[in-house]
Every structure is written in C-alpha cells, then in structure tokens.
Amino acid sequence: MITSSNSVVNNTEQGVPKASIANDLIAKLHVLKWLILREFWEYKLAYLIGACSASVCALSLSMLYNIRILASKSYDELVERSYGGEFQGFFIVALIGASLTAYYHLTHSLHADRQDKSILFWKSLPISDWQVVTSKILFPLLIAPAFAFVVSSFLFLIDRLQISAIFWYKAGAEPLELHRIYNAWREPFRELRWLPTYLLWALPNVGWIIFVSAWTKWRVFPLAVGLPWLIEIMVYFISKVFETSMYIDNVFTNALYRVTGGLIPGMWWRAEYVLLPLEQRKNRLSFGEFEKIAFSELAQPWIWCAALFGLIMIMLAIRQRRYADVI
Numbered sequence: 275m276i277t278s279s280n281s282v283v284n285n286t287e288q289g290v291p292k293a294s295i296a297n298d299l300i301a302k303l304h305v306l307k308w309l310i311l312r313e314f315w316e317y318k319l320a321y322l323i324g325a326c327s328a329s330v331c332a333l334s335l336s337m338l339y340n341i342r343i344l345a346s347k348s349y350d351e352l353v354e355r356s357y358g359g360e361f362q363g364f365f366i367v368a369l370i371g372a373s374l375t376a377y378y379h380l381t382h383s384l385h386a387d388r389q390d391k392s393i394l395f396w397k398s399l400p401i402s403d404w405q406v407v408t409s410k411i412l413f414p415l416l417i418a419p420a421f422a423f424v425v426s427s428f429l430f431l432i433d434r435l436q437i438s439a440i441f442w443y444k445a446g447a448e449p450l451e452l453h454r455i456y457n458a459w460r461e462p463f464r465e466l467r468w469l470p471t472y473l474l475w476a477l478p479n480v481g482w483i484i485f486v487s488a489w490t491k492w493r494v495f496p497l498a499v500g501l502p503w504l505i506e507i508m509v510y511f512i513s514k515v516f517e518t519s520m521y522i523d524n525v526f527t528n529a530l531y532r533v534t535g536g537l538i539p540g541m542w543w544r545a546e547y548v549l550l551p552l553e554q555r556k557n558r559l560s561f562g563e564f565e566k567i568a569f570s571e572l573a574q575p576w577i578w579c580a581a582l583f584g585l586i587m588i589m590l591a592i593r594q595r596r597y598a599d600v601i
Contacts, residue, residue: 305401309409314417320375321418325425328371332364333429340436361430361461362564366539368422368429369472373537376414380483381494383410384595388491391600403595407488411480411588414537415473427462468568471577472539478580479536481587488594491601499534506530532580540564542571 384407387393396406486498509526535541543564571577 302402302405306405306409309401309405310412313409313413317375317379317413320378321372321413321421322425324371324375325368325418325422326371329364329368329422329425329429332367333433336360336433337436340433340440360433361426362465364426364430364433365422365462365465368426369419369539372418372422373414373539376418376480376537377483377495377499379414380410380480381487381498384484384488384591384598385490385494385601388598388601393595393598393600403592407484407588407592407595411484414480415476419469419472423462423466430462468565471542471568471571474572474577474581475532475536475542477536477584478532478587479534479584481584481591482533485587485591485594488591488598502530502534528576529580532576533583536580542577543567 387396483494483498487494490497506527531541
C-alpha cells in the first residue's frame with residue numbers, strides 16, 4: 275500500500291501522464307483525418323476533372339501524332355517514342371490541370387467559410403484552427419500531385435498500348451517487346467524524383483494564398499495574384515524610366531514566380547531563365563533541362579528561404595482564422 279500510494283503521489287507530482295498526452299495527440303490526428311476527408315469529398319471531383327481534362331488533351335495530341343507516323347510509315351520515330359520520355363509530358367500537363375483547381379480551392383477555402391457564415395459552426399466544434407488550415411493545404415500539396423500521377427499513369431499506359439498495337443500490326447513485332455527493352459514502364463516512377471522540388475516551390479504559393487484567403491474581406495484572387503503582378507509591372511517601368519539595374523527587377527520577378535506561380539510545375543525552369551543575362555538566354559531555355567534545374571534548385575538557398583516564407587504565411591493564416599469573423 276505504501277508503494278502504491280507513493281507511485282500515485284509521484285504521478286501527480288510529475289503532472290499530466292504521458293498516456294493522456296499520447297491519447298490527446300491521437301485524438302487531434304483523428305480529427306485532422308476527418309477534416310482531410312471532408313476536403314476530399316468536397317473537391318475530389320474538381321481536382322479529378324482538372325487533371326483528366328488536361329491529360330485527355332495531351333493524349334489526343336499524342337494519338338494524332340502516332341496516326342501521322344503510321345500514315346507516313348516512318349517507324350524510326352515510333353521506335354524513338356518507345357524509348358520513353360512521354361510520361362513527363364503527361365504528368366506535367368495533368369499536374370497543371372490539378373494546380374489550376376488548387377488555385378480555386380485555396381482562394382475559396384478560408385474566405386468562403388466567412389462569407390457563408392459557416393465559420394460560426396466550425397468554431398462551435400472542438401476543432402483547432404491549425405487542424406482546419408492544415409487540412410486545406412495538404413490537398414494541393416500532396417493529394418493533387420497524387421491525382422495527377424494516377425491519371426497520367428493511366429493515360430500513359432493507353433499511349434504505350436497504342437504504340438505497341440501499331441508495331442504489332444505493321445511490323446509484326448511483339449507488342450510489349452520494345453517497351454520491355456527500353457524500360458518504358460519504369461518511367462512514371464523516375465519522374466517522382468523532382469517532386470520534392472515541386473513541393474518546396476509550391477509551399478510559398480500555397481502559404482501566400484491561404485493567408486490572403488484568411489485575411490481579406492474582398493476578393494481573394496485579385497489580391498493574391500493580381501496585386502503582386504501589378505507591383506511587378508510598376509517595378510519594371512520604374513527600372514526602365516530611371517535606368518536602374520535590371521537585376522533588381524529580375525530578382526523581384528523570380529520571387530514573384532515563387533509566390534504566385536509555385537503551384538505550376540516547372541516554374542523553377544522559367545525562374546532560372548529570368549535570372550540569366552540577356553546574352554545567355556537564347557541557348558539556355560531548353561525543356562530538356564527541366565529535371566536538371568529541378569535537382570540543382572535543392573542546393574540553392576532561395577528555395578529554402580521561400581519555403582520558410584510559406585511556413586510563416588501558413589502560421590499567420592492560422593492566427594488570422596483564430597480571430598476571424600463573418601464577412
């Protein structure tokens with residue numbers, strides 16, 4: 275009895291037991307899971323339509339190109355296409371379609387809750403502000419690329435099957451032989467290598483838009499995207515009129531790409547081009563350097579500074595929602 279009483283006294287002296295802290299964390303993660311599922315149920319169709327519509331357009335162009343090759347009987351081009359390299363185009367196009375949907379999602383996420391007064395209902399529930407904001411930013415950062423990957427992989431498979439059918443019908447080759455030799459089926463997984471760069475580039479864009487959505491009482495898109503570009507135009511004309519260094523304008527443009535266009539895949543390719551001197555730009559703008567620049571971006575300090583800016587904007591959005599009221 276003395277031992278048990280001493281243990282009780284020791285537990286009370288130490289404060290809250292570790293088991294209750296773990297249970298509280300599990301409960302918060304469980305609530306976050308349901309909030310993410312709510313966003314999934316509400317926006318899954320929009321993201322799916324955005325990714326599918328863009329990918330179907332790319333697949334249609336690819337099929338027309340295959341038919342042109344079949345009509346011209348230039349099978350060497352078809353052999354080159356069977357080497358791979360096509361999935362990158364499908365994936366980027368699908369991700370662009372999903373990113374455009376993400377702009378709509380982020381601009382309406384926290385602003386619409388205040389506009390239709392549903393924020394009063396959510397504040398009456400035992401839900402933290404960080405859980406609400408986290409559930410809204412995880413969708414464009416993680417779930418949208420997953421949607422784009424699945425859709426582009428399926429359409430890439432259709433494109434590969436069409437090329438295989440052409441070889442089988444015209445050349446008598448085994449349908450899957452060329453793709454097996456050139457490892458075309460591994461290509462979708464190779465494209466996942468530049469996703470960390472995409473996520474770091476998208477973070478400042480997501481953080482900026484979610485902050486404006488939580489803060490403004492006016493329309494979100496003109497303030498989040500239109501106002502920074504208006505400032506960029508003013509900086510450009512000021513640098514022209516007063517003949518200041520164009521490098522300042524180029525740095526501002528590079529930052530603008532990160533804040534307003536980070537969700538668009540490959541924006542690092544364009545931003546790297548802007549910072550180059552004019553005499554080097556003609557030979558540098560090559561889409562073949564898409565992955566090369568993506569890997570080199572991880573070694574640059576600016577991408578980590580921009581990611582830190584995105585995290586700060588997300589924290590400010592959480593704080594802003596804590597004191598937000600209906601519009």
